[in-house]
Amino acid sequence: MKVCVIGTGYVGLVTGVCLSEIGNRVLCVDNDDRKVSQLRGGKVHIYEEGLEELLAKNLESGNLSFTDDISAAIRESEIIFICVGTPPLPSGKPDLSAIDEVAREIGKSLNGYKIILNKSTVPIGTAKRIKKIINENTNPENEGFDFDIVSNPEFLKEGEAVKDAFFPERIVIGSGSQKAIDIMKKLYRPIIEQDFEYAKNNSHRKEKVPVVITDSVSSEFIKYASNAFLATKISFINEIANVCERLGANILDVTYGMGLDARIGPRFMQAGIGWGGSCFPKDVRALSYTAEEYGSPAGILNAVIQVNNQQRFKVIQKAMDFLGIIDDKIIGVLGLSFKPNTNDTREAPSITIINKFLELGAEVRVYDPVIKDYPEGLDPGAIMAVDPYGALERADLMVLVTEWDEFISLDFERLKNIMSGPNIIDGRNVLDREKLQEIGFNYSGIGTGTGTGTGS
Numbered sequence: 001m002k003v004c005v006i007g008t009g010y011v012g013l014v015t016g017v018c019l020s021e022i023g024n025r026v027l028c029v030d031n032d033d034r035k036v037s038q039l040r041g042g043k044v045h046i047y048e049e050g051l052e053e054l055l056a057k058n059l060e061s062g063n064l065s066f067t068d069d070i071s072a073a074i075r076e077s078e079i080i081f082i083c084v085g086t087p088p089l090p091s092g093k094p095d096l097s098a099i100d101e102v103a104r105e106i107g108k109s110l111n112g113y114k115i116i117l118n119k120s121t122v123p124i125g126t127a128k129r130i131k132k133i134i135n136e137n138t139n140p141e142n143e144g145f146d147f148d149i150v151s152n153p154e155f156l157k158e159g160e161a162v163k164d165a166f167f168p169e170r171i172v173i174g175s176g177s178q179k180a181i182d183i184m185k186k187l188y189r190p191i192i193e194q195d196f197e198y199a200k201n202n203s204h205r206k207e208k209v210p211v212v213i214t215d216s217v218s219s220e221f222i223k224y225a226s227n228a229f230l231a232t233k234i235s236f237i238n239e240i241a242n243v244c245e246r247l248g249a250n251i252l253d254v255t256y257g258m259g260l261d262a263r264i265g266p267r268f269m270q271a272g273i274g275w276g277g278s279c280f281p282k283d284v285r286a287l288s289y290t291a292e293e294y295g296s297p298a299g300i301l302n303a304v305i306q307v308n309n310q311q312r313f314k315v316i317q318k319a320m321d322f323l324g325i326i327d328d329k330i331i332g333v334l335g336l337s338f339k340p341n342t343n344d345t346r347e348a349p350s351i352t353i354i355n356k357f358l359e360l361g362a363e364v365r366v367y368d369p370v371i372k373d374y375p376e377g378l379d380p381g382a383i384m385a386v387d388p389y390g391a392l393e394r395a396d397l398m399v400l401v402t403e404w405d406e407f408i409s410l411d412f413e414r415l416k417n418i419m420s421g422p423n424i425i426d427g428r429n430v431l432d433r434e435k436l437q438e439i440g441f442n443y444s445g446i447g448t449g450t451g452t453g454t455g456s
Contacts, residue, residue, distance in 0.1 A: 001187055003027070004077035006070060006102050008035060010046055010161060010278070010344070011119055011154045012083030017054050018165040020063040021198055022190040028066045029073045039066045047343035047370050050162045054198075070102075074109040079187060082118045082130075083154075092285035094123055103130045107137030110145040115180050117150045121223055121283055123290055127151050127174070127216035148180035151216040153223035158277060159341030166191060167204040172212045174219020181213060224290075227283040228301055233268040234275050235307040241271035241447025242314070251447030252429060271446045273401065273427040274311035276338035276347040281305075312349045315399055315427055316356050318444050322423040323396055327361030330420065332385075332392035335402025336368035336375060345375035349427075350401045355379045367391040369404050389418065396421035403428040412439055 001024045005016035008030040020026040030036050044052040058064035084098035127149045151174035156164045173184050190196040192209045199205045241251040251271045259266030291298035323329050338348035357364045358381045367385040385391035392398050416439050426445045436443045
């Protein structure tokens with residue numbers, strides 16, 4: 001099929017590359033000339049395992065191409081994916097200006113039946129909004145050309161986006177048009193049936209991917225409700241971890257015991273310093289805003305946000321427990337990205353924590369395996385180290401913020417010898433506490449108390 005993907009961020013680029021891999025002719029559009037040029041040259045601006053290789057392969061085959069001409073791309077395509085950003089406004093309401101602009105361009109460029117598919121995370125009712133804007137901007141000579149709007153939310157986890165695109169837990173199609181639904185099933189058939197080359201002999205391959213057919217409003221709500229529930233689960237277990245610390249219980253044992261209950265399960269039950277990224281923060285706030293707007297205040301969601309914001313400062317409290325006054329202390333921070341296997345720092349806990357340490361007068365050295373430049377929001381007073389050992393030389397405290405595998409396998413005997421103070425705060429509960437204590441470190445996790453922490 002001829003597919004146009006508008007927007008080449010995380011969602012758009014992964015969607016376009018993966019659709020081309022299963023045999024479609026995909027034209028990706030972006031208004032950033034520099035980004036388009038970079039992608040044409042086979043260079044990916046985001047860190048996602050396997051993405052650059054797939055992009056190069058499909059550029060070479062001719063299945064994938066890039067342009068900044070949105071009008072031409074719309075005219076050449078049967079299916080148009082909208083994958084532009086919807087960042088939060090100060091109120092929490094999503095900014096739909098990019099969605100609106102794309103809808104206007106589609107209206108001006110219609111030249112036959114099209115399926116306009118929204119993959120961006122948007123407020124409830126946006127499908128109707130897009131349809132209205134397209135109709136209002138249709139050129140007189142294009143009147144009579146039919147189109148259908150489909151809500152097809154993405155469920156891509158950063159760091160695992162390619163896997164999630166090819167082996168999703170479900171595909172949601174929201175539309176009132178049976179014609180559009182049938183075409184979308186055809187587009188996704190290789191993924192639904194798991195019948196494509198990349199899936200062969202892949203350990204993530206499924207027997208079949210479930211498809212949820214619903215209306216556009218319910219489809220939009222599925223995305224928001226899913227992310228809000230996962231964020232709630234994390235905030236809940238972080239609050240339980242804080243209580244565990246007070247009582248002397250171990251959150252690792254508590255979550256292991258809870259997770260064996262099939263009604264609860266172990267996923268998203270890892271206590272730590274809270275969630276960040278581009279999805280959970282804005283989606284929880286957006287759903288809370290919508291609930292308030294429609295006269296159904298979401299008290300739980302507001303509490304989820306509050307607990308998460310407070311959780312980052314647990315690290316500051318623990319640092320003060322170790323060091324007393326922070327002023328003039330050297331603190332090594334490992335990890336900038338909000339989670340491992342991505343270079344995304346949007347709303348990352350690391351930035352809040354580092355900036356607070358600097359505000360308190362500490363010298364902060366930072367290392368991340370993939371982020372080498374100062375991300376937006378990070379105080380330039382932080383020192384970017386070239387490796388983890390450089391970040392921790394003469395440090396009074398090590399703070400693990402992002403659970404990259406590289407940090408779990410560090411030479412801690414070496415670290416003990418080069419650090420001024422043998423103090424470690426494990427913000428993700430991934431290090432071996434007993435081993436570190438045997439070496440001579442003072443260790444503090446999140447809610448680990450005095451239990452065994454063996455999970456057995």
